[in-house]
Amino acid sequence: MSSLLLLVLSALLTSALCCDWLSHYSQMSGESLKLIKSMGGPLTDERPVPFPNKLYSRIRRVPVHSQLAFVEETLTLMAQLFDNANMSTAGWNQTSTDKFLMTIERQRDDISSCIPSKTSAVAGLQRYFRRLEKVTLLHTGASRGAWEQVRRESWAHLVQLDVLVQQIRDQSARRR
Ligand SMILES: *[C@@H]1O[C@H](CO)[C@@H](O)[C@H](O)[C@H]1NC(C)=O
Numbered sequence: 569m570s571s572l573l574l575l576v577l578s579a580l581l582t583s584a585l586c587c588d589w590l591s592h593y594s595q596m597s598g599e600s601l602k603l604i605k606s607m608g609g610p611l612t613d614e615r616p617v618p619f620p621n622k623l624y625s626r627i628r629r630v631p632v633h634s635q636l637a638f639v640e641e642t643l644t645l646m647a648q649l650f651d652n653a654n655m656s657t658a659g660w661n662q663t664s665t666d667k668f669l670m671t672i673e674r675q676r677d678d679i680s681s682c683i684p685s686k687t688s689a690v691a692g693l694q695r696y697f698r699r700l701e702k703v704t705l706l707h708t709g710a711s712r713g714a715w716e717q718v719r720r721e722s723w724a725h726l727v728q729l730d731v732l733v734q735q736i737r738d739q740s741a742r743r744r
């Protein structure tokens with residue numbers, strides 16, 4: 569990486585908005601993990617599609633702005649999953665569900681302020697979410713079981729995003 573790029577990245581990460589976002593993320597993330605669990609009963613063990621572990625290991629080796637774009641895009645695609653289909657069949661606690669969706673949308677909006685122009689995330693992420701939607705919600709007409717699988721996968725993503733953001737934060741702290 570060129571030193572100029574490093575300089576730009578450090579400036580980006582230490583900018584007020586980004587700092588703010590980075591320092592609040594783990595609290596927000598903890599909140600969304602708590603909410604997604606309180607929306608319904610215990611998380612299901614049924615995994616409708618293989619979890620994209622490869623995407624997560626690939627994203628650890630790309631520049632920070634791409635990692636941030638990945639977090640943003642994952643949150644956006646996740647919010648869309650919940651938005652696209654009829655959620656009344658899920659039978660979830662409405663208060664927790666509304667709060668959960670608000671929390672991930674707020675995280676997504678906050679991170680947007682951190683990303684320079686339009687940085688594209690990693691290839692394959694959209695394909696993964698389309699497939700997840702297809703085999704769960706679209707395939708069953710949004711059955712209760714399908715929603716539980718969507719909730720389970722979303723939880724797994726939030727856990728992984730939390731780890732990734734922690735890594736970004738450690739990197740930016742070392743640079744200061
Ligand atoms: C959602 O599903 C419920 C229960 O099946 C149904 O009563 C309601 O009309 C549906 N809403 C929409 C917008 O399709």
Ligand SMILES: *[C@@H]1O[C@H](CO)[C@@H](O)[C@H](O)[C@H]1NC(C)=O
Pocket residue numbers: 606661662663664
């Ligand atoms: C839904 O969750 C809220 C907390 O988020 C709780 O106060 C409320 O009692 C729950 N409602 C039902 C019907 O379980």
